[in-house]
Amino acid sequence: MTPAWHRGPLVGLLLALLGALGAHAQSGAPSETLVVARVPIEAQGPDGTRAKERALADGRQAAFQRLLQRMVLPEDQRRLGPMSAAEVGRLVASFGLDEERAGADRYRALLTVAFAGEGVRRLLRERGVPYALTAARPAVVLPLLQAAGTESLWEEPNPWRDAWAAQGNLDGLVPLIVPLGDVGDVAAISAAAARAADPAALKRIAQRYRVEHVVLAEATLADADVRLRLLPMTEWGMSLVEVREQAPAGEDPAVLYPRLQAELVARLEDDWKRANLVRGDARHSLEATVILEGLADWTRLRARLAAQPLIERIEVQSVARDRARIVLHHAGETAQLAAALAQENLALTADGPSWRLGPALGAERRAP
Numbered sequence: 001m002t003p004a005w006h007r008g009p010l011v012g013l014l015l016a017l018l019g020a021l022g023a024h025a026q027s028g029a030p031s032e033t034l035v036v037a038r039v040p041i042e043a044q045g046p047d048g049t050r051a052k053e054r055a056l057a058d059g060r061q062a063a064f065q066r067l068l069q070r071m072v073l074p075e076d077q078r079r080l081g082p083m084s085a086a087e088v089g090r091l092v093a094s095f096g097l098d099e100e101r102a103g104a105d106r107y108r109a110l111l112t113v114a115f116a117g118e119g120v121r122r123l124l125r126e127r128g129v130p131y132a133l134t135a136a137r138p139a140v141v142l143p144l145l146q147a148a149g150t151e152s153l154w155e156e157p158n159p160w161r162d163a164w165a166a167q168g169n170l171d172g173l174v175p176l177i178v179p180l181g182d183v184g185d186v187a188a189i190s191a192a193a194a195r196a197a198d199p200a201a202l203k204r205i206a207q208r209y210r211v212e213h214v215v216l217a218e219a220t221l222a223d224a225d226v227r228l229r230l231l232p233m234t235e236w237g238m239s240l241v242e243v244r245e246q247a248p249a250g251e252d253p254a255v256l257y258p259r260l261q262a263e264l265v266a267r268l269e270d271d272w273k274r275a276n277l278v279r280g281d282a283r284h285s286l287e288a289t290v291i292l293e294g295l296a297d298w299t300r301l302r303a304r305l306a307a308q309p310l311i312e313r314i315e316v317q318s319v320a321r322d323r324a325r326i327v328l329h330h331a332g333e334t335a336q337l338a339a340a341l342a343q344e345n346l347a348l349t350a351d352g353p354s355w356r357l358g359p360a361l362g363a364e365r366r367a368p
Contacts, residue, residue, distance in 0.1 A: 070172045
């Protein structure tokens with residue numbers, strides 16, 4: 001028996017929704033924003049109002065610099081040149097404030113800024129600055145310390161885990177979640193299980209933080225020689241990153257951990273950006289067949305496509321009972337688009353002269 005959703009009225013509704021999306025996408029995506037959250041701001045002024053204005057102006061600049069650090073390689077950031085407060089202000093779509101503290105001549109708060117995505121991309125293209133927008137799927141980090149013949153994960157002392165906890169969760173293009181180290185974490189995975197990459201334990205800790213991937217952040221201390229590495233323990237699409245350093249004579253190697261942890265993460269972020277850089281002003285299009293199982297299936301897929309900043313426009317060419325034909329207009333190369341979609345558990349595969357788009361093999365269907 002033909003499923004009820006295949007009948008005429010609902011097919012018409014599906015076509016209308018697909019057409020509406022196409023019409024919206026034809027006009028671009030002016031609502032797309034790039035968010036930088038909780039930037040500390042503080043300033044003094046002749047009075048509280050002007051102190052707040054100064055703090056906001058400085059905060060927008062600081063937020064924009066954070067955005068550049070997220071999107072652009074260090075060697076390319078210098079190519080952008082200085083940006084005035086007015087130029088940065090024109091890129092701001094909206095902002096919010098938390099934890100405000102205002103005095104007669106002082107103001108401080110945490111500032112969250114949403115930048116207009118298209119405006120930022122246009123600025124970088126015009127100035128010839130390559131950029132990356134695709135984010136990796138989040139991973140939970142296990143800070144394992146091996147020193148003096150023992151290994152510590154949740155055990156105390158673990159100055160390596162302390163360095164990660166002080167940094168907190170990382171929300172750049174490579175989102176890393178630092179576990180709490182509570183009773184639930186202790187029950188989920190031990191130091192020995194982490195080192196051995198025990199599949200059941202890795203699954204438990206990943207499920208606790210609602211992610212699919214786990215990364216081992218391993219610090220090995222031999223005398224004063226510190227070796228640090230980030231090693232993906234589940235299929236994350238990223239490879240080993242490693243740094244090492246010799247502690248100065250007579251100095252506790254633990255004092256190196258915060259700086260080396262930041263260096264390790266920066267190396268990881270840079271490697272990811274290099275693999276996903278969009279260069280130049282070139283635009284590409286590809287036709288794809290979307291395999292559908294129902295209206296809810298399209299709703300989920302639409303949300304995932306809308307979440308991909310490389311996709312700038314979507315055209316709907318036709319729709320049938322179990323599939324649709326669309327054209328994706330995108331920045332970057334086809335391989336980069338495929339890699340970006342893979343972060344949403346979507347597979348873009350060659351289908352003769354065209355392409356096929358659908359859930360990745362083995363991926364669970366999920367709500368957006």
